[in-house]
Amino acid sequence: MRNGHVPPADQAGLRRANLALVVRTLREHGQQSRAQLSALSGLSKATVSNLVSELESRRLVRAAGLTAGRQGRPGQLVELSPGSVCGIGLEINLEYLRATVLDLAGTVVTEQLVPLRVVELGPQRCLDQLAELARSMLATVAAVGAWPAGITVAVPGLVDTQAGVVRFAPNLRWRQIALVDGLAARVDLPLERCAVDNDANLAALAEHTSGAASGTDDLLCIVGSSGVGAGLLAAGVPVRGASGFAGEVGHLSLDPLGPSCPCGNRGCWERQIDLGTLLEVMSSPDDPVRDPSLAVSDRLRIIRVRAEAGDRRTLDALQQVGDALGVGLALLINVLNPAAVVLGGYFAELYEWLVEHARIQIASRVLSPEAARAAILPSTLGFTAAIRGGAQHAMRMVMDNPTLAPVVASEPTEAPA
Amino acid sequence: MRNGHVPPADQAGLRRANLALVVRTLREHGQQSRAQLSALSGLSKATVSNLVSELESRRLVRAAGLTAGRQGRPGQLVELSPGSVCGIGLEINLEYLRATVLDLAGTVVTEQLVPLRVVELGPQRCLDQLAELARSMLATVAAVGAWPAGITVAVPGLVDTQAGVVRFAPNLRWRQIALVDGLAARVDLPLERCAVDNDANLAALAEHTSGAASGTDDLLCIVGSSGVGAGLLAAGVPVRGASGFAGEVGHLSLDPLGPSCPCGNRGCWERQIDLGTLLEVMSSPDDPVRDPSLAVSDRLRIIRVRAEAGDRRTLDALQQVGDALGVGLALLINVLNPAAVVLGGYFAELYEWLVEHARIQIASRVLSPEAARAAILPSTLGFTAAIRGGAQHAMRMVMDNPTLAPVVASEPTEAPA
DNA sequence: CTTACTTTGATGAACCACCCAACGAAGTGA
DNA sequence: TCACTTCGTTGGGTGGTTCATCAAAGTAAG
Numbered sequence: 029m030r031n032g033h034v035p036p037a038d039q040a041g042l043r044r045a046n047l048a049l050v051v052r053t054l055r056e057h058g059q060q061s062r063a064q065l066s067a068l069s070g071l072s073k074a075t076v077s078n079l080v081s082e083l084e085s086r087r088l089v090r091a092a093g094l095t096a097g098r099q100g101r102p103g104q105l106v107e108l109s110p111g112s113v114c115g116i117g118l119e120i121n122l123e124y125l126r127a128t129v130l131d132l133a134g135t136v137v138t139e140q141l142v143p144l145r146v147v148e149l150g151p152q153r154c155l156d157q158l159a160e161l162a163r164s165m166l167a168t169v170a171a172v173g174a175w176p177a178g179i180t181v182a183v184p185g186l187v188d189t190q191a192g193v194v195r196f197a198p199n200l201r202w203r204q205i206a207l208v209d210g211l212a213a214r215v216d217l218p219l220e221r222c223a224v225d226n227d228a229n230l231a232a233l234a235e236h237t238s239g240a241a242s243g244t245d246d247l248l249c250i251v252g253s254s255g256v257g258a259g260l261l262a263a264g265v266p267v268r269g270a271s272g273f274a275g276e277v278g279h280l281s282l283d284p285l286g287p288s289c290p291c292g293n294r295g296c297w298e299r300q301i302d303l304g305t306l307l308e309v310m311s312s313p314d315d316p317v318r319d320p321s322l323a324v325s326d327r328l329r330i331i332r333v334r335a336e337a338g339d340r341r342t343l344d345a346l347q348q349v350g351d352a353l354g355v356g357l358a359l360l361i362n363v364l365n366p367a368a369v370v371l372g373g374y375f376a377e378l379y380e381w382l383v384e385h386a387r388i389q390i391a392s393r394v395l396s397p398e399a400a401r402a403a404i405l406p407s408t409l410g411f412t413a414a415i416r417g418g419a420q421h422a423m424r425m426v427m428d429n430p431t432l433a434p435v436v437a438s439e440p441t442e443a444p445a
Numbered sequence: 446m447r448n449g450h451v452p453p454a455d456q457a458g459l460r461r462a463n464l465a466l467v468v469r470t471l472r473e474h475g476q477q478s479r480a481q482l483s484a485l486s487g488l489s490k491a492t493v494s495n496l497v498s499e500l501e502s503r504r505l506v507r508a509a510g511l512t513a514g515r516q517g518r519p520g521q522l523v524e525l526s527p528g529s530v531c532g533i534g535l536e537i538n539l540e541y542l543r544a545t546v547l548d549l550a551g552t553v554v555t556e557q558l559v560p561l562r563v564v565e566l567g568p569q570r571c572l573d574q575l576a577e578l579a580r581s582m583l584a585t586v587a588a589v590g591a592w593p594a595g596i597t598v599a600v601p602g603l604v605d606t607q608a609g610v611v612r613f614a615p616n617l618r619w620r621q622i623a624l625v626d627g628l629a630a631r632v633d634l635p636l637e638r639c640a641v642d643n644d645a646n647l648a649a650l651a652e653h654t655s656g657a658a659s660g661t662d663d664l665l666c667i668v669g670s671s672g673v674g675a676g677l678l679a680a681g682v683p684v685r686g687a688s689g690f691a692g693e694v695g696h697l698s699l700d701p702l703g704p705s706c707p708c709g710n711r712g713c714w715e716r717q718i719d720l721g722t723l724l725e726v727m728s729s730p731d732d733p734v735r736d737p738s739l740a741v742s743d744r745l746r747i748i749r750v751r752a753e754a755g756d757r758r759t760l761d762a763l764q765q766v767g768d769a770l771g772v773g774l775a776l777l778i779n780v781l782n783p784a785a786v787v788l789g790g791y792f793a794e795l796y797e798w799l800v801e802h803a804r805i806q807i808a809s810r811v812l813s814p815e816a817a818r819a820a821i822l823p824s825t826l827g828f829t830a831a832i833r834g835g836a837q838h839a840m841r842m843v844m845d846n847p848t849l850a851p852v853v854a855s856e857p858t859e860a861p862a
Numbered sequence: 863c864t865t866a867c868t869t870t871g872a873t874g875a876a877c878c879a880c881c882c883a884a885c886g887a888a889g890t891g892a
Numbered sequence: 893t894c895a896c897t898t899c900g901t902t903g904g905g906t907g908g909t910t911c912a913t914c915a916a917a918g919t920a921a922g
Contacts, residue, residue, distance in 0.1 A: 043880095045453075258780075268680075285702070480869075
């Protein structure tokens with residue numbers, strides 16, 4: 029499956045690695061002078077100067093004033109150049125398409141949401157819409173004079189990231205959709221700069237890059253909505269498994285006698301903790317909170333109001349879901365020993381009523397006290413995690429290999445005689 | 446926790462990477478001429494010649510005759526030099542200490558087993574014994590004129606590989622034992638060349654390097670004995686988790702109403718599939734197979750005989766364990782999506798009576814048909830997997846960085862005038 | 863036996879990236 | 893104004909890879 033062939037290391041690769049090192053250092057530590065970059069990265073001052081000037085010519089970094097000098101010559105600060113290299117994240121969901129454009133600094137350049145009945149529209153028509161959205165984003169990027177690093181699409185389902193194919197997205201009722209090919213054909217961007225990935229994987233990436241677990245290398249991200257998905261990061265690298273289907277935690281069977289699930293088994297985790305289950309437990313069928321015309325955010329607002337008011341049935345339901353969440357998390361923590369678990373999707377919205385119950389279950393079920401110390405955090409990115417992760421992913425390729433970014437002709441500062 | 450600081454890439458690192466590339470190519474493809482190495486690795490012929498001559502001077506490779514030429518000048522074959530660089534694997538178990546010395550070709554140079562009541566002896570005295578065993582192995586290595594790459598100790602428990610500390614080994618009743626420090630102090634070997642790791646992790650490494658799942662990059666290795674441990678490999682890299690405790694699958698709670706476990710929970714996987722459970726289900730308390738003075742291998746022989754004879758109670762017990770094995774594996778496969786699952790320890794010995802039951806459970810419980818395609822294989826290394834993995838691990842450091850191996854003075858082939 | 867052809871592996875020049883040391887530049891403090 | 897400190901650039905040096913070339917060592921055919 030995987031190629032395994034490692035290309036030989038050459039001087040170009042060496043250069044690439046050190047360019048990426050400077051970019052990463054800047055990402056992690058913010059604005060720095062060349063001398064500080066040298067100290068932080070371990071590279072010599074001479075090399076840093078050289079690398080920075082190349083990064084400048086590729087518009088990945090730019091000058092940013094002087095260090096507040098206390099003594100000696102002040103340093104010339106350098107920062108990741110905002111608004112010159114952008115990543116485009118797209119998201120396909122049951123109810124809408126969404127797009128976000130991020131720049132290297134992580135700030136949102138533009139975003140857009142297109143309500144859409146994806147299931148009814150079918151894959152091909154949906155792809156048309158997606159491409160139109162992408163073109164609109166590309167136009168915006170061009171309008172602000174930036175360079176689009178790439179597009180990454182977040183999909184709620186099983187994705188073959190190598191081939192760029194959505195293998196199976198049950199909620200969308202998609203099967204074997206060549207999304208990357210379809211998108212690249214409709215948009216003026218080379219194939220290599222388009223990608224698809226699972227939404228939970230991308231959410232994990234976003235939380236790792238700029239979210240709740242910023243900088244945590246061993247990370248588990250659980251995203252709850254109509255289903256449950258997990259994104260895994262081990263030693264900073266996404267764990268996809270042999271065929272890209274790792275993290276399918278929704279149908280872990282936690283109780284052989286539990287309620288049956290459409291998947292054919294009993295006691296699936298998803299059937300204990302997804303939003304539908306919470307609603308069923310906390311309300312009667314005719315309760316307005318279950319009104320099918322309600323958007324997810326409205327439903328959550330109602331739940332929050334009731335929980336804040338101390339409504340017994342709501343609180344009990346939240347405890348039940350929190351407990352079940354903890355049981356499943358304990359299992360995953362035993363297997364993966366993450367430093368942090370980020371709760372995304374609707375779990376983040378109801379975090380304060382869920383965590384404690386989950387924590388109690390985890391504490392009693394995780395063998396090693398060190399592993400049990402895993403932080404359980406609410407996502408700071410909420411429902412935008414996946415799409416931000418998509419944009420980050422698109423930029424990551426350039427940050428890992430800055431020579432991909434085009435060199436712009438620099439006007440000479442002085443005309444020679 | 447983890448340092449995160451990536452050292453800058455320099456030319457020495459470049460050299461290192463390419464030396465390692467040649468070694469790896471040789472490992473994967475066996476004897477090759479320089480020209481073939483050039484083609485396989487992507488390096489130029491000039492560079493390959495250069496690299497090979499350095500590897501020769503460090504005695505990692507040696508000449509191995511000529512290619513069976515069909516036309517043109519025959520190539521000068523080069524192979525990983527057997528018997529010149531050795532890795533030493535040690536294993537601590539309830540009943541014995543064991544040592545194996547492997548060379549680069551993967552052949553066993555020597556091995557030794559020391560029966561020992563580890564629990565009764567206590568950690569320090571056990572360490573003394575371990576050090577003596579290590580010294581004996583080092584003496585053997587020296588006697589055959591080889592260079593010891595390092596020592597890696599396999600321990601059944603939670604290990605902090607960074608610090609070289611056994612955090613907790615319940616079966617041995619060890620807690621917070623600074624094994625690497627203790628060993629290095631007693632043996633004439635620098636600290637950096639001693640390591641400890643979990644036995645299941647090392648078993649996974651061995652199965653990946655030279656065992657049942659040779660070359661499979663996404664691998665799960667389940668080792669059954671008195672407890673159950675798992676070793677994980679994702680994209681060829683061991684998954685250890687944030688504090689090195691990933692793979693603690695023994696106490697996954699698969700059934701909230703299951704039998705209680707000393708760990709405090711119910712329905713732990715270990716209590717459903719470990720050897721003790723199998724014995725309890727298949728036999729009465731006074732059955733000779735349960736004789737406490739019996740060694741594990743003898744017990745297994747009896748079980749095999751009964752199973753082959755078609756003993757109903759034995760077969761039923763094997764089915765029960767096989768089913769439980771499958772239930773847990775299904776869960777792990779959903780989370781990790783490995784390409785192969787290797788059954789080690791006693792599961793390998795009873796493989797033929799366990800697999801089918803496990804496979805049925807997996808097929809019905811794994812959501813994605815692609816993920817369910819994971820191969821369930823018996824370990825080909827059996828109880829020696831962990832220790833072989835230890836020796837491999839010790840050599841891996843040198844194979845990844847051949848400059849660690851000392852240069853030996855080469856006698857000139859001809860005396861000049 | 864000689865000649866042509868093929869393939870291998872070694873050699874030397876060229877290139878490229880990094881590092882070190884030294885230096886000028888640009889501030890602060892006495 | 894003069895030390896002093898720190899910054900960033902410059903030039904020379906080292907090391908590693910590649911390309912082009914060439915001798916070496918075989919086979920195949922006349």
